[in-house]
Amino acid sequence: xQRNKILLATCILSGxxxxxxxxxxxxxxxxxxxxxxxxxxxSTPVIEDPVLLIVGGDPVTRGEFESIYRKNNSKETSSDxxxxxxxxxxxxxxxxxxxxxxxxxxxxxxxxINELKGYRRQLATPYLxxxxxxxxxxxxxxxxxKKDVRASHILISLPADPLPxxxxxxxxxxxxxxxxxLKGEDFATLASQNSEDPSAKQNGGDLGYFTSMMMxxxxxxxxxxxxxxxxxxxxxxxxxxxxxxxxxxxDAQGQVHVAHIxxxxxxxxxxxxxxxxxxxxxxISERIKxxxxxxxxxSQFSDDRTSGKNGGQLPWFGTGKMVPExxxxxxxxxxxxxxxxxxxxxxxxxxxxxxxxxxxxxxxEVKAELKQKISKDSRSQVSRDAVILRIKKESxxxxxxxxxxxxxxxVDTSFLSAHWKxxxxxxxxKPLFKLGDETTTQYDFAQFLAQNQSKQPKESVVEALVxxxxxxxxxxxxxxxxxxxxxxxxxEFRMLMQEYRDGILLFEITDENVWSKALKDxxxxxxxxxxxxxxxxxxxxxxxxxxxxxxxATAKATRKLVEKRMKKGTSIEEISTKINKxxxxxxxxxxxxxxxxxxxxxxxxxxxxxISPDKINADGSVTFVEITKVVEPTPKTLQEARxxxxxxxxxxxxxxxxxxxxxxxAVDVKQDVFNSIK
Numbered sequence: 001x002q003r004n005k006i007l008l009a010t011c012i013l014s015g016x017x018x019x020x021x022x023x024x025x026x027x028x029x030x031x032x033x034x035x036x037x038x039x040x041x042x043s044t045p046v047i048e049d050p051v052l053l054i055v056g057g058d059p060v061t062r063g064e065f066e067s068i069y070r071k072n073n074s075k076e077t078s079s080d081x082x083x084x085x086x087x088x089x090x091x092x093x094x095x096x097x098x099x100x101x102x103x104x105x106x107x108x109x110x111x112x113i114n115e116l117k118g119y120r121r122q123l124a125t126p127y128l129x130x131x132x133x134x135x136x137x138x139x140x141x142x143x144x145x146k147k148d149v150r151a152s153h154i155l156i157s158l159p160a161d162p163l164p165x166x167x168x169x170x171x172x173x174x175x176x177x178x179x180x181x182l183k184g185e186d187f188a189t190l191a192s193q194n195s196e197d198p199s200a201k202q203n204g205g206d207l208g209y210f211t212s213m214m215m216x217x218x219x220x221x222x223x224x225x226x227x228x229x230x231x232x233x234x235x236x237x238x239x240x241x242x243x244x245x246x247x248x249x250x251d252a253q254g255q256v257h258v259a260h261i262x263x264x265x266x267x268x269x270x271x272x273x274x275x276x277x278x279x280x281x282x283x284i285s286e287r288i289k290x291x292x293x294x295x296x297x298x299s300q301f302s303d304d305r306t307s308g309k310n311g312g313q314l315p316w317f318g319t320g321k322m323v324p325e326x327x328x329x330x331x332x333x334x335x336x337x338x339x340x341x342x343x344x345x346x347x348x349x350x351x352x353x354x355x356x357x358x359x360x361x362x363x364x365e366v367k368a369e370l371k372q373k374i375s376k377d378s379r380s381q382v383s384r385d386a387v388i389l390r391i392k393k394e395s396x397x398x399x400x401x402x403x404x405x406x407x408x409x410x411v412d413t414s415f416l417s418a419h420w421k422x423x424x425x426x427x428x429x430k431p432l433f434k435l436g437d438e439t440t441t442q443y444d445f446a447q448f449l450a451q452n453q454s455k456q457p458k459e460s461v462v463e464a465l466v467x468x469x470x471x472x473x474x475x476x477x478x479x480x481x482x483x484x485x486x487x488x489x490x491x492e493f494r495m496l497m498q499e500y501r502d503g504i505l506l507f508e509i510t511d512e513n514v515w516s517k518a519l520k521d522x523x524x525x526x527x528x529x530x531x532x533x534x535x536x537x538x539x540x541x542x543x544x545x546x547x548x549x550x551x552x553a554t555a556k557a558t559r560k561l562v563e564k565r566m567k568k569g570t571s572i573e574e575i576s577t578k579i580n581k582x583x584x585x586x587x588x589x590x591x592x593x594x595x596x597x598x599x600x601x602x603x604x605x606x607x608x609x610x611i612s613p614d615k616i617n618a619d620g621s622v623t624f625v626e627i628t629k630v631v632e633p634t635p636k637t638l639q640e641a642r643x644x645x646x647x648x649x650x651x652x653x654x655x656x657x658x659x660x661x662x663x664x665x666a667v668d669v670k671q672d673v674f675n676s677i678k
Contacts, residue, residue, distance in 0.1 A: 124486055147211070148209040153191070223246060253318065294339065544626060
């Protein structure tokens with residue numbers, strides 16, 4: 001995983017200064033937020049934060065230093081005076097590098113600005129959501145997962161941007177149908193006659209069983225809160241108004257993992273085709289019963305080629321994910337490896353084999369997944385609405401509906417073709433709403449409309465579109481108002497942003513002056529090696545050959561040839577060829593120059609020129625070593641020790657750079673403030 005730049009800065013401040021030659025390659029991919037990103041609203045009066053040090057004219061507060069120090073040190077060492085003093089020096093070096101980065105304009109580069117903006121969006125998220133609401137939504141979704149609900153519905157649809165009168169008409173229509181149900185008329189019949197869900201003509205509005213996170217949130221809530229056998233009040237979703245009749249609630253089935261074999265049979269197939277396919281499936285079923293492998297038969301005969309390649313295996317599924325007939329058979333199988341009889345669905349004939357089944361997972365197991373799903377689900381708006389309401393109260397939000405109505409009259413049908421101009425509204429400066437000391441006027445919104453208009457269907461209603469745009473515009477302004485004040489409102493957020501800002505700058509400037517420089521400066525690296533050769537020495541080594549024979553007899557024959565080789569210069573290849581004439585497994589050899597630790601066989605023998613005694617291994621093979629030369633310690637070449645030399649060169653460049661920075665920028669430590677840190 002690539003290294004986060006901010007974590008890299010933390011490593012530097014933890015004292016890990018040597019990153020090696022690959023550090024420069026690291027980029028930011030992590031989106032996880034540190035614990036400090038969770039907002040804690042406190043009524044404690046703000047205490048003035050004294051300046052701890054001044055680096056090149058830039059003041060640094062005690063609070064900033066303490067925040068980073070506590071984060072990067074354990075509780076055991078955080079109060080250690082020596083550790084504190086050592087960390088102060090690391091921190092000064094850190095700030096000197098940041099100062100150097102600013103001096104060359106890295107903090108004004110567009111790439112830096114864009115990257116920091118991206119981080120800020122991530123870090124601000126917890127402050128712009130209601131954690132309590134989110135936690136309740138996650139718990140609610142999990143609690144609902146424990147039950148499956150079966151319900152039918154009747155839909156009275158609405159356009160995407162309805163006028164209030166259209167909404168009222170749809171609501172009244174839904175209420176009238178509900179009244180007929182309550183008087184005793186059949187729900188399914190009314191659904192097939194009145195529902196604007198096309199499937200109702202065939203299913204009488206019956207949606208089958210479903211569970212949490214499968215329906216839009218308002219619909220799901222109505223289904224889970226309406227008693228079995230009763231009919232809900234009309235519930236509004238993005239599709240329109242629904243009335244629901246809950247027909248059953250059961251304990252959740254959990255999930256099942258199955259393999260299947262399918263013989264595809266279209267619903268409109270001739271009787272002869274249906275019969276032929278049924279016969280084919282019966283033959284497959286008989287072969288399974290006789291013990292043939294299900295997976296191989298699926299690979300051979302299943303018309304579901306995707307799963308067939310994998311022995312018929314399908315992904316895990318739960319309630320509502322498969323057609324009802326398939327789901328019922330899969331969940332009715334009582335035991336793992338149990339195989340169903342052939343059955344038919346709208347897709348054709350199937351045989352199912354149960355592989356595994358599991359119940360509802362624990363809350364801890366699914367919490368992260370639910371959190372992710374909720375962030376993308378319509379219920380995430382519940383949390384956002386709670387935040388907006390809080391900001392409204394805190395900022396003294398006021399709104400003028402009359403001013404909005406006045407502006408709406410100035411937006412004509414040219415808005416539908418995205419040609420409307422806001423010029424005629426320049427004089428419209430009445431406040432639409434106020435947030436704290438900020439006022440948003442009619443013309444502000446008119447400009448937003450003009451800049452964000454897009455082509456709409458001709459049948460769209462201008463007023464409805466404008467009102468919908470206004471809701472979005474107002475809410476975004478409210479969130480932006482809060483966002484712009486996070487640094488003032490939450491000291492921990494301000495410090496966190498400072499960490500990220502400095503961390504990015506630190507990465508960029510250190511990359512330029514140390515990591516990339518060490519990789520690219522080949523002349524400098526060579527000179528550094530030449531001046532420090534004594535640091536990169538080979539220890540004692542031996543030039544040797546390891547012989548491993550399959551048995552004692554082969555080892556004896558090999559040893560005789562090696563003894564002759566030492567006298568007559570026979571090559572190792574010639575020995576191998578002769579011994580392995582009948583089998584290439586008779587003798588294995590390994591030749592090279594070895595240091596201690598390179599080869600355990602060589603480590604175990606005396607390092608003197610000659611042939612070691614035989615060692616009989618547990619498997620009956622025999623090993624001995626021929627040492628031809630003891631190599632005295634010699635300096636390693638640059639190529640032989642490049643990784644170590646490059647790391648040391650980076651450390652050298654770092655140290656020299658720090659010396660230059662300390663000579664260039666004055667550092668003034670307020671000792672009395674430092675002494676006050678406990």
